[in-house]
Amino acid sequence: MEDQESISFLTQQQAAEIDDLLIGHLGFSIDQLMELAGLSVASAITEVYRPSKYNSVLVVCGPGNNGGDGLVAARHLHHFGYKPCICYPKRTPKPLYAGLVTQLESLSVPFLPIESLPHELVNFNIVVDAIFGFSFQGNPRPPFDDLINSMASLREHNHERQKSPAIVSVDIPSGWHVQDGDISGQGIKPDMLVSLMAPKLCAKTFRGPYHFLGGRFVPPSIIHKYKLQLPPYPGTSMCVQIGKLPQVNLKAPIPPKLLEKNVEANPFVQFQIWFDDAVAAGTNEPNSMALSTASKDGKPSSRMVSLKKVDQGGFVWCSNYGSRKGREISENPHASLLFYWNILNRQANVRIEGFVEKVSDEESEQYFCSRPREIQIAPAVSKQSTEIPGREFLQQQCKELEEKYLRGRSMIPRPQHWGGYRLLPERFEFWEGDESSVHMRLRYFAQDVDGKKEWRIVQ
Template sequence: MVAIRYLSAKLAQQIDEELMGAVGAFSLDQLMELAGLACAEALAKVYTKEKYPRVLVCCGPGNQGGDGLVAARHLGMFGYEPTIYMPKPGSKDHYKRLQTQCDNMKIPTLPPSNETDSLRDVLSSSDVILDAIFGFSFKGPVRKPFDSALPLLAQSRLPIVSVNIPSGWDVEKGNVDGVGLNPEVLVSLTAPKEGVRGFTGRHFLGGRFVPSVLTGGMRDRTLEEKYGLNLPLYPGSEQIVELPSDAQSSQKM
């Protein structure tokens, strides 16, 4: 069996551009919806609403945070009790629309602030964290207001589900500075990133972005074949597939 590919930051960006270009023809909103749904599904698979009903969804100001807002909405629909924490809310229109959708569902949002008291309070009454703060374009060091938030999240000892790459990790080098979060669960979108090769928790692939069609019973890989991603098949209608532990033997691209 050929191993799944792990992506560099440059290649991940290139694939995103193709997905939103003539090849994939996805809109950014579509990709965020699929990503957020996959993240919500992964969290629900590992942390049931009966035992872990209260989810703190931590959103950064970029597309990663948008994925988190979508996930918060779906988690609310799944029967969880999400609370949104945005140390620095996004300013783009699509981000604001996603936030309004959560507001319409009466999902509470902590007010943006450099103070940490409100974060401490909500952590004490949460069961699990969804980390959607930094994406694969993150470059250190961690700056305000995130530099005070990440330690509090780590020190809470709550289980963490990270989106794409744990916040504070370099997309290609991993947690080299030792300031990143250490999640129990990771949801890689499109394909895993090079920096998470050493991740040892439960690892899911999500999104189902990459075109893949069945023709005469055989799979036409199209964009997947072009980049040699070697993605596993998603089971049935699920938006996620768990990667085996031996995925660490994958190739670099």
């Protein structure tokens, strides 16, 4: 595995220039580059996700070259023993792409209609994000905006299903800025990133467990011209793994001022770093958090909920408005969240305190529609914190709702008693320690400066 720190990263302009040089002066054709890129992606997947365990693969293809890379990767995955399916909602009519589709159809690789997504996503072992590459600019438009949202929300359902598919992004995780990364916080967060030719600048912020470099075709003239530092490819391999997983030694004492050396000025950025480390380390349900509320007379209660989204606006989860937590929030909007990630071989937790508000109806609709169809049924029939005649009563209600909204014929409407909440933080606490019980604490306090919220850091 090569150290990522010693590898060159490309700007969007540099990547475009190199692409033009390869196709122009250096005699490569687009289909050659696409073939090499797709083979690299398929090879990287086989390095980590063996077909004996991760057999079913969905490849989601965009309308450009990145989508073509995905089509080629799907063909190779078929020959490597996987069972790929394709979602290709806006097919490019050019002969090159039409030929790739014909090749897959000749192998009986199924093409799924976009209408079957997103609830089909959770039925796959691997989902390949081949939607947008380094040349894409602007905001995704339909239908790709909903596709990206559905893929980004896959981890939200880890608590609702035993398995969630591994996500593999081709070159650029869709929804990311090519150079600045996931600045919106709503992009796809892949488990594997397969950079092509050379990593793009956004890859510096990738914190998933597997980063591969593919595309073993960059000639010495380009390496010299752009002063590229690229790792050697082992043997006849078309890919090489770069970067490394975060390693924490439980027995080694934590160095003094550990946090001071790695403190981010923005607590949301600090949280995302720790959250990504928890995901990369294989934490079970890293988005699970303890939500504590209190009634109007100050009696507290706590329960586990699932983080749906975090951005600069706050932390979002969904619930029944009529539940105990919903009633307490309506009486007393003060609440706190607690994350605990024990698998990191350290005590690492984050405490967040602030005010709670409901998200908009539009945002609640978006969350509800992103859930698998079978999971949409539960909130529609559930009346949390109320007595029911028995489990059979709920099962019968679920059956009646399924019959009322037959699959594929009509959408299950969001129940009006179900929706999202957002906690707007006023205080963060990050705790880190080891078996010696000597813990480091990092606190952020919100303060108003000239009408703007700023964060004060206290060690």
